[in-house]
Amino acid sequence: MKINEIFSSLGLDESLTQGGDLPVTSPIDGAVIANVKMHSSAEIEQKIDSAQRAFKQWRNVPAPRRGELIRLFGNILRDKKEALGALVSLECGKIFQEGMGEVQEMIDICDLAVGQSRQLFGLNIASERPSHKMREFWQPLGPVGVISAFNFPVAVWSWNTAMAVVCGDSVLWKPSEKTPLTALACQNIFAQAMEEFGDDAPQDLVQLIIGEKAAGEQMVASKKMPLISATGSSAMGRIVGTQVAQRFGRSLLELGGNNAIIVAPSADLSIAFQGIFFGSVGTCGQRCTTTRRIFVHDSVYDELVPQLKSAYSKVKIGNPLDENALVGPLIDKDSFDNMQKALELAKENGGEIIGGERTLQDQYPDAYYVKPALVEMTGDVNNVKEETFAPILYVFKYSDLDEAIERQNDVPQGLSSAIFTKDVLEAEIFTSECGSDCGIANVNIGTSGAEIGGAFGGEKETGGGRESGSDAWKVYMRRMTSTLNYSKELPLAQGIKFDLSDL
Numbered sequence: 428m429k430i431n432e433i434f435s436s437l438g439l440d441e442s443l444t445q446g447g448d449l450p451v452t453s454p455i456d457g458a459v460i461a462n463v464k465m466h467s468s469a470e471i472e473q474k475i476d477s478a479q480r481a482f483k484q485w486r487n488v489p490a491p492r493r494g495e496l497i498r499l500f501g502n503i504l505r506d507k508k509e510a511l512g513a514l515v516s517l518e519c520g521k522i523f524q525e526g527m528g529e530v531q532e533m534i535d536i537c538d539l540a541v542g543q544s545r546q547l548f549g550l551n552i553a554s555e556r557p558s559h560k561m562r563e564f565w566q567p568l569g570p571v572g573v574i575s576a577f578n579f580p581v582a583v584w585s586w587n588t589a590m591a592v593v594c595g596d597s598v599l600w601k602p603s604e605k606t607p608l609t610a611l612a613c614q615n616i617f618a619q620a621m622e623e624f625g626d627d628a629p630q631d632l633v634q635l636i637i638g639e640k641a642a643g644e645q646m647v648a649s650k651k652m653p654l655i656s657a658t659g660s661s662a663m664g665r666i667v668g669t670q671v672a673q674r675f676g677r678s679l680l681e682l683g684g685n686n687a688i689i690v691a692p693s694a695d696l697s698i699a700f701q702g703i704f705f706g707s708v709g710t711c712g713q714r715c716t717t718t719r720r721i722f723v724h725d726s727v728y729d730e731l732v733p734q735l736k737s738a739y740s741k742v743k744i745g746n747p748l749d750e751n752a753l754v755g756p757l758i759d760k761d762s763f764d765n766m767q768k769a770l771e772l773a774k775e776n777g778g779e780i781i782g783g784e785r786t787l788q789d790q791y792p793d794a795y796y797v798k799p800a801l802v803e804m805t806g807d808v809n810n811v812k813e814e815t816f817a818p819i820l821y822v823f824k825y826s827d828l829d830e831a832i833e834r835q836n837d838v839p840q841g842l843s844s845a846i847f848t849k850d851v852l853e854a855e856i857f858t859s860e861c862g863s864d865c866g867i868a869n870v871n872i873g874t875s876g877a878e879i880g881g882a883f884g885g886e887k888e889t890g891g892g893r894e895s896g897s898d899a900w901k902v903y904m905r906r907m908t909s910t911l912n913y914s915k916e917l918p919l920a921q922g923i924k925f926d927l928s929d930l
């Protein structure tokens with residue numbers, strides 16, 4: 428698909444893509460593909476107010492009817508899958524297969540949310556008082572602020588939006604300033620679903636803010652936004668989390684990862700190889716779930732590591748819209764510079780590096796394609812604690828499982844982890860209370876590419892939030908405990924006597 432076909436299929440006409448003050452650069456070749464308009468601080472304030480108004484209307488619509496809107500949205504996404512998948516590739520540089528996968532993830536969360544719209548159920552709890560009922564209700568929360576990152580420019584927004592909308596909330600979205608076009612396209616698709624739905628959905632139910640850091644800060648600071656769901660670096664999350672906590676708001680943080688895979692002596696090395704390879708070079712190392720470290724048992728090290736090194740040197744790097752390429756470009760020069768800094772440090776620490784160099788610069792002088800780097804860590808360096816958002820895989824040797832788990836956990840982040848083993852005891856230890864300390868702990872699959880059905884997020888500096896499946900919907904709602912008395916007495920809890928007979 429050509430750029431103009433992609434744009435027109437997604438309703439990105441000149442009024443949206445031309446004449447604005449924010450240039451959009453494609454990481455494929457560094458070319459400016461659009462100039463979009465940023466919102467002023469006054470416009471953002473208006474959007475926050477309309478999000479509140481929309482919420483007050485939307486919360487009255489029955490939840491299964493709210494689900495109908497998401498069903499329509501999911502259907503349009505099915506029609507637009509190729510075009511939106513291609514725009515994701517064009518704007519953030521991931522290969523087309525992964526762009527399509529990202530749109531599929533949006534469709535999947537819509538399906539889940541539609542079902543969820545009929546299951547927002549609470550509890551009946553036994554009351555200690557006679558003729559009393561105690562119940563728990565889940566009520567819509569309010570406008571939800573979503574801050575998303577460039578690397579999953581559409582899926583993470585849709586995890587939040589599909590759930591928030593069925594829960595009765597309105598949504599205000601501040602995408603990464605590196606990927607506003609995919610956000611505008613999603614907004615168009617959502618508007619189409621709203622049109623098909625009918626007029627019981629308020630016009631400003633789901634809105635978009637285009638802007639830089641200050642735009643996000645304005646939303647984060649507003650007391651009118653009871654929940655801020657933010658995806659990005661731990662440094663960003665530390666600021667957002669603190670600011671939201673200061674105003675007693677709720678935050679859902681999905682931040683940095685430093686994900687590891689343990690390869691045990693009994694591992695099926697063929698699938699371990701595939702899991703490590705997709706996890707480490709896929710998305711050019713720019714997923715929060717990217718495999719950044721592997722701990723390989725010394726009995727299988729000499730078989731697995733040479734195989735990985737050979738694949739690293741052969742992997743096809745290129746234009747992400749070319750179907751032969753498995754690795755596209757890094758997002759920008761800053762990202763490339765950070766990768767080089769991390770590799771220099773690894774070298775100083777005795778790491779033996781293959782790959783890591785810039786490539787294809789003759790063809791794409793303004794883009795940053797790199798050879799994925801594999802770094803064998805020797806000597807006394809037994810860990811790497813920083814997340815570098817680039818394809819660098821640090822390889823360590825281990826001999827004792829408990830020690831490998833300890834080293835895996837001994838980092839500030841706690842998002843995803845995996846073990847490859849056929850030993851049932853090892854698998855159970857890894858997923859036990861003394862195993863992995865991450866939000867995701869897989870057995871015989873890699874660290875990246877989670878399905879939407881599970882709760883997604885992690886511990887420690889990953890921020891502690893959970894979004895997507897399982898009971899993550901509860902974060903978008905307000906919990907209410909209600910005790911009802913159907914007797915003619917007023918007994919007090921805890922048997923307290925409060926005698927009013929003399930009054």
Ligand code: UN1
Nearest residue numbers: 579714715716875876877
């Ligand atoms: C992210 O990188 O922010 O598990 C999200 C995965 C994807 C989501 C990644 N389903 O790799």
